[in-house]
Amino acid sequence: MPIHNADIADIFDEIADYLEIEGDNPFRIRAYRNAARTVRGLGTELKDMVARNEDLTELPGIGKELAAKIHEILTTGTARALTRLRRRIPPTVVEILKLPGLGPKRVRTLYHDLHILTLDQLTQAAQQGRIRALAGFGARTEQQILKAARKHAQRRIRFKISDAEVYVDSLIAYLKQVPGVKRVAAAGSYRRCRDTIGDLDILVTAAGDSPVMVCFAAYDEVSAVISQGATRASVWLRCGLQVDLRRVAPESFGAALQYFTGSRAHNIAIRRLARQYGLKINEYGVFTNERRIAGETEKSVYQSVDLDWISPELRENRGEIEACRQKRLPRLIELADIRGDLHMHTRASDGHNSIEEMALAAGKHGFEYIAIAEHSRHLSVAHGLDARRLLKQIDEIDRLNQQLKAVTILKSIEVDILEDGRLDMPDEVLARLDLVVASVHSQFNMARERQTTRILRAMDQPYFTILAHPSGRLINERDAYAVDLEKVIRHAAARGCFLELNANPQRLDLTDVYCQMAKEQGVLVAIDSDAHRSDDFNNLRFGIGQARRGWLEKDDVLNTRPLAELLQLLRRTMG
């Protein structure tokens, strides 16, 4: 069984969980957590690095010991250290650690004093009132544990960024009209444009007598108040989203925004840097001894450690600090750089508008060109086109291009990649198109090797321009199929074709790390809406967010090119 980075990271995290319960050295525990984070964020598979004989101790947070453990996991599938720990403490105990409000100390007490091994036993003990008798526990803690256990049973999933946006916008609008409130800003992973949001961090500045904390707790979408103080409050919204509100002084706004935007890894790196300058950075500002020297703006915080302001999307400690130091931060792509959209559907397959309606809507978005890319016959549920219907559509587009002047309609298709890597349309028909978008819509469960080979074969077909939604994931619904995307990207570089970043917020596929890899390999990325109705062009902004997280600049993106240049690039992939 191939071991992926996520598997290794999970093992390190699990070891850290056990060590916490055992009360091990906290810095040793942190070392495992740091390593897990490093491994999870790597763009390259560790097994490939090992195969290439690369030195794993070069990776941040990976020393001799952990490098050896990675080797062990890659060879045996597990770590003896973990097996030993599992023998000492039942794995179900670790599950209890995941409950909010229960940290290692309490879990250990529950385990030792009440012999609680499982969530069920925990719930039972709480119901029987046995927990309140423990030292350091009380009746309220017992109730909270009961609540947390019930909530855990329902298991909340992360919110797609597009879903979170709805709740964020209305909450911010509400907070802005609270008397005395001056500034309101969303921070956290939302501001960093992550594809999904775990919980939401909001910052406010307000006049001294502003009732903002009280009003926040009284917001009518709030289902429960978790905690509430003078400067910090946490609530659950009815939709299941947890929101943390922080109130900060105006002179600390930048420092707080920087702090709560994260990521955690980025902040740790920035603070470590600050220590080298003899400075202390916290959410209130930048301090030398007790004196504040910066913090009103984010820019001032970064300046205090000789850095330029870094875009939130880059703040993942994936090289942005080093790049900033060397004055080679990317000039990130913006929505206005997009000149057209190369993947959309009409009523001919499973879309809701006509070609003309899509073209007119595209004109309103300021696009120079669009490509109509219907499904092919194999995807019968979407009423996919066969050769005859596609040829008819080609004629229709020719006619429309005579009439419409503002937007050029390109002829394309989203052709299915068949099980053996052939495309679901004869070459002589594909040859008549401006570009060919191809994608996998079947056989998601193929083994990784086979799936990868299938896609590489498809890319080698004479007419192949863009690989659409390369991993096939549907956020919160369907995992990505097993595929070696690193290989796919290298193959795209060699073949001279392109990869799509599908901007549909349910897909956001390619993900950030692979966008960055594509850029490094010189593979242009097409940021497309995959619109099924004309409103869907609005989704492009989510794709831009993801592209920015992947360090993409205007020149790294195919559809920022003017039409003439685009056509030249497309022609090279066709025949």
Place this chain on the structure above:
DNA sequence: GCCGTTTTCGGCCCGACTGTTTTCAGTCG
């Protein structure tokens, strides 16, 4: 367990809130 122009030992980010405490530990982000 990692790391190092302060380098092989001794640090490692740090403040707010809660509950159970009478001065603070545990948890969280």
